[in-house]
Amino acid sequence: MLKNIKIYTLFLLAISIISCSSDNEVDRLFDEDGETRTTELLSNYKKTLVDSEFGWKLLYQPNNSVGFYNIFLDFNEDDTVEIVSDYALGGQDLETTYRVGKSQLPELVFENYSTFHNLFEINNFVLQAEFQFVFESVTADRIEFRSKTDNGDDITKIVFEKATAGERERVIGTRTSYDEIAIGNGTTSFLRNIIVTDPSADPMAEPLFQGTFSFSEFERVGIITTFDQETGNIASTSYPVLANDNGFDLVNPLTVNNVDIISFIFDEATNTFTSEDGGLNTVIGYDLAPVATALVPSLFSDDVDTFDTRFARYLYFDNTSQFYLQQTSPDFLNLLKSVGATGLDIRMNLFGPGVHGIIFRGVDGPGGPLTAAFNFTVTPGERLTLGYLGATDPIDDVISVILLLIDGSGWYIQETNESPFASNPSFSVTSVSFPNFRFSIYGI
Secondary structure, eight states, rough: HHHHHHHHHHHHHHHHHHHHHHHHHHHHHHHHHHHHHHHHHHHHHHHHHHHOTTTTEEEESSSSOOOEEEEEEEEEESSEEEEEEEGGGGGGGEEEEEEEESSSSEEEOOSSSSSHHHHOOOOOHHHHHOOOEEEEESSSSSEEEEESSOSOOOOEEEEEOOTTTHHHHHHHHHHHHHHHHHHTOOOOOEEEEEEETTTSSOTTSSEEEEEEEEETTTEEEEEEEEEEETTEEEEEEEEEEOOSEEEEEEEEOOOOOOOTEEEEEETTTTTEEEOOOOOOOEEEEEEOOOOOSSOOGOOOOOOGHHHHHSSEEEEEOOOTSSTOOTTTTTHHHHHHTTTTTOEEEEEEEEEEEEEEEEEEEEEEETEEEEEEEEEEEETTTTTTEEEEEEEESSGGGGGGHHHHHTTTTTTEEEEOOSSTTTTSOEEEEEEEEEETOEEEEEEE
């Protein structure tokens, strides 16, 4: 009994001594140990980044629905980093600093505005890009990160791979590859087809697949559009793209007759991209085949009859604007972007009675925004045809759009329910010959 009392007394004494000790001293003991471990870990991570003789390379895909950006990184001991990318022709590869630190988890942060920041904020953050990455695993040759801000199951993974000599120059070389995907090689044409054929079939046989192709350089996706001659409907599918020195790959294959078509090589002589995947012949090129083969009565409307009198002005906005109308086709959207136009301002009788103007917003000449003059010819209840009369400035930069606008078959015009404004209804304007080109406008 006495022995138990002594043990109990010693136990109480121990508790008393511990309770008299400062809680902060105990916390500080453990914190100092944890801080030491964390400091060593972060120091090793930074050393790994800096020690790579030829820097690091990554294929950056901000989210699964967009394509890839080639990026080269060279980290320095003084917390600066050289960034070389194929984004915006390198225009956002600004001098920046980096930090290897810890918030809740060890992270790599690009501190000053540069490529990652621009990708993060552009077009109202639509890319879901990031400039803060959480370390997940680190080796001398490979570093894996995840996006700091992604939640749920769809978390972007980022992988740095140790670069070899010449990687910086390779990335610079891919910059022009995206120009070739976007517009080819110096053409004024606007129609770009994609056609899949079987080389073993009769030469007169119908293609296995036929559509049109456009490229969104911002999202790095190719868009393939098909047209239904019976209904007048179009359907578009986006394919994330990865460019290389010779052409590009579709990250998600185009599947035709159970054959996956992925890799395309650019032929500068013919201004085409070709693929022989799966033993099929696939060609992306300009003016290879017609789109519509006849008029589509379901696209007729009396709205065309009053187009030049119902409103004095019509406005088209691209998808960088909150007023963008979603029935605009990807082919038209990307054609306008390819010439640098962010919108169209269509003004009735701008140059006099019956002489209407189309202002190309974002395309400036010596006298201000480029403005082209047109007259209209209406086929009642069917379509409207534009005749080109001249322009305030040279039209070389927008010639492909002008040629589309003045196509002799004209345009269908139909009022739609896209506009949220009762006093400013929306209208779809669809090319008769090339219905893959459709844009929606507001009446003002």
